[in-house]
Amino acid sequence: MNLKIMHIGEYVKGGVATYLQEVVKYQNENREVLNLKVMLSDTNSDKNFSMNKEDIEAYPYERNIKSIIKAMFYVNKNIKEHKPDIIHIHSTFAGFFVRVPLLFQKKRYKVVYCSHGWAFCMETSALKKKVYEIVERVLATRTDKIINISSSEHEEALKRGLSYEKCELIHNGISTDLHEGDIEYRIDPSKINLLFVGRFDRQKGLDILLKFFESYQNHNIKLHIIGESILNNDDIKIPSNVVSIGWINHEHIDSYYKLFDAIIIPSRWEGFGLVAIEAMKNKKAIIVSNRGALPELANTSNGYVFDLNNLDTLKELLDNLNKEELIVKGLNGFNEFEKKYTSKKMNTEIIKLYKNIL
Structure with missing residues (x-):
């Protein structure tokens, strides 16, 4: 044909x-x-x-x-x-x-x-x-x-x-191909490091996440943000437990994913959620809101779902994270990625x- x-x-x-x-x-x-x-x-x-x-x-x-x-x-x-x-x-x-x-x-x-x-x-x-x-x-x-x-x-x-x-x-x-390169970014391996990847707009829910971290006091958890720079935006307060990485070369994105323990996606609505399967490809657990397609990407074997209208569910979830469980969920997510996505x-x-x- x-x-x-x-x-x-x-x-x-x-x-x-x-x-x-x-x-x-x-x-x-x-x-x-x-x-x-x-x-x-x-x-x-x-x-x-x-x-x-x-x-x-x-x-x-x-x-x-x-x-x-x-x-x-x-x-x-x-x-x-x-x-x-x-x-x-x-x-x-x-x-x-x-x-x-x-x-x-x-x-x-x-x-x-x-x-x-x-x-x-x-x-x-x-x-x-x-x-x-x-x-x-x-x-x-x-x-x-x-x-x-x-x-x-x-x-x-x-x-x-x-x-x-x-x-x-x-x-x-x-694609199953990895986009890797030499990067200088370093994290504290003694903490559980979470990564947000995406635009800073209403859909992606970063404002909700930042507001949550203003009052979240678990010093074992650190949030890192990849996306548009928010350092020069006077309307946005970056809590001490959040680091803004800014824009990065997408050709190196998988090298960043590999650094972190889990990827967090707090979207208000989401038709699919490409960041979720990018995380799964890199053997990372996903933490997602209960909106749109996200709950169908995260299940008990490869991640966690929290209620965007009740952030106490996110607090409880984060308080109970451990690196060993995140590694297992990341491997499960990779297997699911290869089968479906x-x-x-x-x-x-x-x-x-x-x-x-x-």
Whole structure:
């Protein structure tokens, strides 16, 4: 089979970029893929993909109504020129401006859509959630398959009225390769060292974690933060038991993971949780909030779940941590990663899905 595939995203960064990089690398090396194109915003997008650079099209874009309308026409024009067999759409906004024109024209290709986290699962008003739900249900009529990246996302999509026949559960996966390098960062091995990795925004819940550590007095526990620098932000107080590492080169990320005893993820909502499987790949236990997909990634064998609305559960959990148990849970997590969350497994299932709809 000679597949002609076009991936279309909006702001391709963070988890969406990681996902698309894994998919593009696999498909670019797959003999069944004849032609591969990627379209993404020229702003706020990671354009580092393992493919011919001339097959990456960056369109002019800002997240506003005028720009969305322009993107709608620009992307639609490119689709007609390249005549792909399959359009694979990534994220909510791209899903909107790629599929809206299909409500008014004949569809000459198959459409696969992945929201990478449903907008109606975010922490927002009930009215907005209802609007997102209605929009997704309408656009689903012009979609052949919908990929849900976690069981919680899959269940929520079905509960919101999206087609059972169109929805497919394909868990996120990442490469088994390790990104290591020489790093100078050192920790105190006599303490239990926890690591937070992520953006400092409302979704990721770092503000909740920092506030908790302001009053948490267990001197055996130390929290370290990788992400945007918070040292110069006057609105944020860094407790004495927290260290901000700042941004790091992602090519060395696994060398940092290996330093720590466990990885903590306090997200308010999470469509999947790539940091969790990155931790598992590095044989680290995970400590996660009870939100979104996170509880399905952490079980009693590989980690812990705490109630974000009752941080006494986090205090009790941390007070009872010991290094020996964390090592065992980390090894269990690695075994689970190899069974469920590798990019090879994810990509094999995606190609199978493509074939089934052609």
